[in-house]
Amino acid sequence: MTPFTPLEAAVLPLDRAHVDTDQIIPKQFLKTTERAGLGRGLFFAWRQDPAFVLNQPRYAGAHILVAGENFGCGSSREHAVWALMDYGIRCVIAPSFGDIFYNNCCKNGLLPVRLALPDAQRALAAGRLRVDLATQTVIGAGPAIHFEIAPAVKQRLLEGLDEIALTLRRLPQIEAYEAMHP
Amino acid sequence: MNQPRTMFEKVWQRHIVAAADDPGGPELLYVDLHLIHEVTSPQAFAGLRATGRKLRRPDRTFATMDHDVPTDPRPFKILDPEAASQLAALAENCRDFGVRLAGLDSPEQGIVHVIAPELGMTQPGMTIVCGDSHTSTHGAFGALAFGIGTSEVEHVFATQCLWQARPQTLRLNFTGALPAGTTAKDLILHAIGRIGTNGATGSVIEYAGPAIRELTMEERMTVCNMSIEAGAKAGMIAPDATTLAYLRGRPHAPGAEAFGAAAAAWLELASDEGAAFDREVELDAAALEPQVTWGTSPGMVAPVTGAVPDPRVITDPGLRQAAERALAYMALAPGTRIGDIAIDRVFIGSCTNARLEDLERAAAIVRGRRVASGVRAMVVPGSQAVRRAAEARGLDRIFQEAGFEWRQPGCSMCLGMNPDILQPGERCASTSNRNFEGRQGAGGRTHLVSPAMAAAAACSGRFTDVREWL
């Protein structure tokens, strides 16, 4: 996993709430056995509309997605995160997220930021945002906004650590558990 | 005396391998049963190969093929090359890593959440994970079961554990008894409509109350299955005599000698009297009517006697905007009576509603009737075992004589990864769990209902109050 370094980038505003992972990446793209190349399927159905934000030249090159509440609800498909990252998104800001999607983001180095909508909108007036995980702040127009993230998750994202390798250091504990619960 | 504990806390505590490093942080939990399928596992196996890691407990891992598989009569040739290669990859991975696979030629094959319970693998008190959000189904047995992403699948492969932050608890108490003609599906659809599709985010739901105690195991699975549609991490129902009766004699359940001791431990799992939940909500099952979703989220639901709402009366701006978009997508005008909505397709299937009782309920409506002209209706049993049992009872003939297609097990039109899909603009009465835009096929319009309601819609060509047909 690539460490998450401070990100300053243009924003892709997706003015929709309850966006499910079926919308982020529809089923026809799930038959792959790879992680790469899914960006072409990102928001595939909505992208057929020329007016959709992804098709507007002024948002080309955005690395931060700002969306409405409950973003990434529904299916567990990690392909949704892979598609966003393959497209170039490094950070998603929303008031709330689907649980599995939020976890999937953290496992891949895509930073999910929980921010109340008025805060996000105020910051957005700048068109660009600076997201700094170390200080847990989002800076746009107006004062810096603080966001919450679990310390363990933060550390892994900052250092780009391989979670499986970390867990395997606990092997004696896992073996002890297995011995007690055959 | 010990502090009273919820069922969730009992199962959670028993599975802690390592405590959190910081207060409130994630704990390392042991996974008793890991279920896998072809769509969310290949990248995880690739991860093991790339790092040279072993799959720690193949004996606690079980695979099936369900999402991509065609539902044509077997044997068949899989025409979609991508689906074929994904299925072949699963077979190869299972062979290389020593995982038991219920493949297309297996008499045990079926939808992952249908077969693990029917084989007796799903047991009370277990932790069960699968790269599939409807893993919550297994909570019907008092297991803690939840969906995970592919990175977590790889983590479980390598360590048999997962780091998890402790979720909140929400108890939904259902008072009263389900009225005739309403089912577990109506109960859960109504509950999602009430608490919202993010009403249980970050929480484990315990379903409780007299209406839940009366449900059969298959009905409990329908309820727990859709926990994720309320945003929940998992749904659980306390084990009781119904649970024990279901499990006794199943191939992977404890054998006759061990069963008594296991059963006694399982019955201890129920939440203690006075255990504290973070939230409790009471719902009246006796007031339930058959439900039909009208929008593109499972919470957009109305009783069959009701009408499509007017988004202008919805106060929450996010929900109002979503409702407006949904009605445009569904091509429905505010105020349309549910009973006036005509359908083109009917799908009876999925891990929500493709067990034997579901098919029996639908067949009871279909018997002696015919599928309305212009409607294409299909039944896809949840597993080979369900198919065999249904055929032994002659249900296949009842459906086929009425004009339904009787197909082979798989996820099928629940998510349309196989050739069973809606055409753009087609409207479907479906017993599955998601009515998201394009879920059953690009441009397709899905209305979620119970199997009996789907059967009635098939025969009348529009949504019909099944209570009038009893």
Ligand code: SF4
């Ligand atoms: S039937 Fe539908 S919801 Fe269930 S596992 Fe298959 S695709 Fe997922």
